[in-house]
Amino acid sequence: MPATVLIADDSEPIRSLLEMILSASGHTVVQVEDGRAALVYLKDNTPDLMILDVTMPFIDGIEICGRVKRISRLKATPVIILTAHTDEDSRRRALAAGADAFVNKPLAGKNLRQTINDMLEKRETMLMKQTHITLEE
Numbered sequence: 239m240p241a242t243v244l245i246a247d248d249s250e251p252i253r254s255l256l257e258m259i260l261s262a263s264g265h266t267v268v269q270v271e272d273g274r275a276a277l278v279y280l281k282d283n284t285p286d287l288m289i290l291d292v293t294m295p296f297i298d299g300i301e302i303c304g305r306v307k308r309i310s311r312l313k314a315t316p317v318i319i320l321t322a323h324t325d326e327d328s329r330r331r332a333l334a335a336g337a338d339a340f341v342n343k344p345l346a347g348k349n350l351r352q353t354i355n356d357m358l359e360k361r362e363t364m365l366m367k368q369t370h371i372t373l374e375e
Contacts, residue, residue, distance in 0.1 A: 241286035246276035273297025307336030316357035
């Protein structure tokens with residue numbers, strides 16, 4: 239099912255690559271180049287998936303993830319953290335902030351596509367469960 243995906247990364251080539259991968263699968267892509275722009279977008283929009291770079295100007299992806307997971311409207315939105323960092327501390331911080339997946343750069347298209355599909359499927363399942371519970375109440 240086509241989804242709206244927010245990509246927040248300060249690297250234009252990475253954003254373009256991700257857009258190419260996602261658009262080929264029929265997804266709508268919203269690109270922003272830093273953490274502040276991501277928060278501005280999220281103020282009025284609820285994407286189906288977020289792909290956030292760890293290292294960005296103003297606010298990093300892990301901080302954005304932590305904020306998003308505390309907002310009821312956004313907390314069910316899967317977050318994939320991208321990073322060039324290979325240290326375990328970055329992975330631990332991302333998972334503690336509520337990230338659903340952690341992907342290292344350089345990106346591998348097939349693996350990333352599978353991770354994205356898994357995250358969107360997980361979100362769809364969560365939304366169906368929430369709707370089912372609401373209908374039974």
